[in-house]
Amino acid sequence: MSAPDPEAGILAGPVLAEHPSGIALLDYDAVPGRPDAGGAPGNMLMLHGFGGDKGQLRPVGDALCGADSVAVYPSLRAHGDSHKPAWGYSVLDFSADLHRLADALPDELHLVGYSYGGLVAAVSAVTWGASRVRSLVVVDQSFDAHPDWHVADEWAEGSLLRWHYDFGHLLDLLERMGVPVLVLAAEGSANIAADERERLSRRDSAHFSLKFIEGTHADCHRNTDEITFAMRDFYRNHFGGTNGRDSVA
Numbered sequence: 001m002s003a004p005d006p007e008a009g010i011l012a013g014p015v016l017a018e019h020p021s022g023i024a025l026l027d028y029d030a031v032p033g034r035p036d037a038g039g040a041p042g043n044m045l046m047l048h049g050f051g052g053d054k055g056q057l058r059p060v061g062d063a064l065c066g067a068d069s070v071a072v073y074p075s076l077r078a079h080g081d082s083h084k085p086a087w088g089y090s091v092l093d094f095s096a097d098l099h100r101l102a103d104a105l106p107d108e109l110h111l112v113g114y115s116y117g118g119l120v121a122a123v124s125a126v127t128w129g130a131s132r133v134r135s136l137v138v139v140d141q142s143f144d145a146h147p148d149w150h151v152a153d154e155w156a157e158g159s160l161l162r163w164h165y166d167f168g169h170l171l172d173l174l175e176r177m178g179v180p181v182l183v184l185a186a187e188g189s190a191n192i193a194a195d196e197r198e199r200l201s202r203r204d205s206a207h208f209s210l211k212f213i214e215g216t217h218a219d220c221h222r223n224t225d226e227i228t229f230a231m232r233d234f235y236r237n238h239f240g241g242t243n244g245r246d247s248v249a
Helices: 058-064 091-100 116-128 156-163 169-177 194-201 224-239
Strands: 028-032 044-047 070-074 109-114 133-139 181-186 208-213
Touching (some): 091 116, 109 116
């Protein structure tokens, strides 16, 4: 495991990058926190949604990741400059890609995921445990099964493995592990259906919170001010004094 290099402001490369078998690793950027930013209580791992890439959540990370921390932005498989295998599009495959470079990441991380990236982040949080993952923020991603949402297009495998299975138990596991979770649901989105919103709102846990933000599923990630405001409040509630600014600029 690694910590940010205070001199270079970047991370050491993953051990598997030197492996002679040529294992495909994700393309990612490790960006040092900025002195004029803050709110996150430490290092961040930012996961984009389907159709995005490592730059999709950069405005959120730039606003929250303060000095002496680093934000890591991978492009998930089949996105950006990362590898695109012919098959292997379960959320477990996406999470395994992150696991392959986890030794290069900081020892403690605050995970943030938008859309499908939120589900990948949740699986990774359960896999890595509370000693590594300090918190999870999920932006407009359902954990329910919706078999009727499956589309048999070029992403047929990933769509089937996502929508035919329920992932609500991930929230139960994270609660038992003591990992704080914030779900941000977009007001104009149908991704988190009304019955799931109702169930999420009734979760009786000090470790879980549900907040609403403006926008549709497709554009809510661009609502940087509202997202960062909600995240600063979440971090403050669970970690006390946060790194850097406490209010929206």
